Amino acid sequence: MxxxxxxxxxxxxxxxxxxxxxxxxxxxxxxxxxxxxxxxxxxxxxxxxxxxxxxxxxxxxxxxxxxxxxxxxxxxxxxxxxxxxxxxxxxxxxxxxxxxxxxxxxxxxxxxxxxxxxxxxxxxxxxxxxxxxxxxxxxxxxxxxxxxxxxxxxxxxxxxxxxxxxxxxxxxxxIDTTRFSPPPATPPAHAARSGDGEKSPPGSPGDENPVEAAAEAAGRPIVVCVGRLCRQKGQDVLLRAWEDVLGVLPGARLVLVGDGPDREPLRRRAHPSVRFAGAVADVVPWYRAADLVVLPSRWEGMALAPLEALGCGRPVVVTDVDGARESLPPALAARCLVPPEDPGALAGAVTGLLSDPALRAALGAQGRRHVLARHxxxxxxxxxxxxxxxxxxxxxxxxxxxxxxxxxxxxxxxxx
Missing domain, CATH: 3.40.50.2000 (Glycogen Phosphorylase B;)
Known part of the structure; x- marks a missing residue:
């Protein structure tokens, strides 16, 4: 029975x-x-x-x-x-x-x-x-x-x-591959810049929203980092690398999405091209507005942010900590992993991808297929x-x- x-x-x-x-x-x-x-x-x-x-x-x-x-x-x-x-x-x-x-x-x-x-x-x-x-x-x-x-x-x-x-x-x-998905029809960053992308929900605690930030960038590349503002996530390393990125791409913009104990120290050292979005109710519009998503963690088990970004069809650059290599398809693992706490390597990977839209599109599409199959x-x-x-x-x-x-x-x- x-x-x-x-x-x-x-x-x-x-x-x-x-x-x-x-x-x-x-x-x-x-x-x-x-x-x-x-x-x-x-x-x-x-x-x-x-x-x-x-x-x-x-x-x-x-x-x-x-x-x-x-x-x-x-x-x-x-x-x-x-x-x-x-x-x-x-x-x-x-x-x-x-x-x-x-x-x-x-x-x-x-x-x-x-x-x-x-x-x-x-x-x-x-x-x-x-x-x-x-x-x-x-x-x-x-x-x-x-x-x-x-x-x-x-x-x-x-x-x-x-x-x-x-x-x-x-x-x-x-991840929820239905929620974390590319927007319909138009490329994410272009959709946001034309006002067709999703906005953060009214009253969300962030001090920026993706549509406004993308419109202000006016065709300039946007890099997004989603994560708690703390030592683990390595935003301080990203800010050091960002100076080198601006040396190659002076029009680039960086958005840090999230809040945490390191918010004010990071703000004090940030270049004017860096925006702090705060903790937002919905991170999907930020992924869709990004040309590239970066997570420079010092340690992880397997971070969610890269998976969410790939689900939205966005390429990523991540540090080679626990879980990172396993979370990426081979093409991205070969191109998008950098050593932790290495601002020079991080800046090189970011500028390389920002300078190659066709490669970013191809890697984003591969990432989406990988997440659907494995995550x-x-x-x-x-x-x-x-x-x-x-x-x-x-x-x-x-x-x-x-x-x-x-x-x-x-x-x-x-x-x-």
């Missing part, structure tokens, strides 16, 4: 902190796809844009008060999470990013199936004693994760080389759900290239 469809639906509790940026977009997109597939989904997070977006989807959202980084409030955060888990009684917990992963594993301690998704390793984000403590925790905390889901093979390799012995599965990041969020959600079913004993282990068996040397550390 077959089990009913309801009996096959896992009830997952997603735990998320941070509540903005790429991690929040992953959680939101995953929840949307899982709800559409009939899964029962609850998300616990500390309010913010993520909670608002989830409620608009109709998801069950629970308030979990927690700071972005570990600190003296951690014991209270863990206690609140224990109570929340007792109330929700999920079949499985899926913790996103380092802070939520820390709290979830301390709260659950292996009592129910737990998935931890780092979205870039915590020990890469810090230095000195803090990095050593973060690495020590990740090595120890791995025993309380039934599965560590990495968004790239490179992220998994980084974990293994650092001694994080766990049961790993690699599931590449995905559709629906495929990502299906692979994540397969992990859930495996851990809940409802299906055999996935037999594909992204499902990684537990290495023999890791098995003894999966369970205490």
């Amino acid at each position: 077959h089990q009913s469809a309801a009996a096959l639906r896992p009830w997952v509790l997603h735990l998320a902190q941070p509540v903005d940026g790429g991690v929040a977009r992953v959680v939101l997109d995953l929840a949307r796809a899982q709800l559409a597939a009939g899964l029962r989904v609850t998300v616990a997070c500390p309010g913010g844009p993520l909670a608002t977006g989830l409620r608009e989807l109709g998801a069950d959202v629970r308030d979990w008060r927690a700071a972005r980084s570990p600190g003296p409030g951690l014991p209270g955060e863990v206690r609140r999470l224990v109570r929340l888990i007792e109330e929700v009684r999920p079949e499985l917990v899926h913790a996103h990013s380092a802070k939520a992963g820390l709290a979830a594993r301390l709260a659950v301690r292996g009592r129910i199936p737990t998935v931890f998704q780092p979205h870039a390793w915590s020990f890469e984000a810090v230095g000195g004693l803090t990095a050593a403590l973060a690495l020590r925790w990740e090595r120890s905390g791995a025993r309380w994760a039934d599965r560590v889901v990495c968004v790239s093979e490179a992220e998994r390799t980084t974990g293994l080389h650092a001694g994080v012995r766990a049961a790993y599965t690699v599931v590449p990041n995905g 559709d969020v629906r495929h990502t959600a299906e692979q994540i759900t397969a992990v859930y079913r495996e851990l809940l004993g409802r299906a055999p282990a996935a037999d594909d290239a992204t499902a990684r068996p537990v290495p023999p040397e890791c098995r003894e550390s999966i369970h205490p």
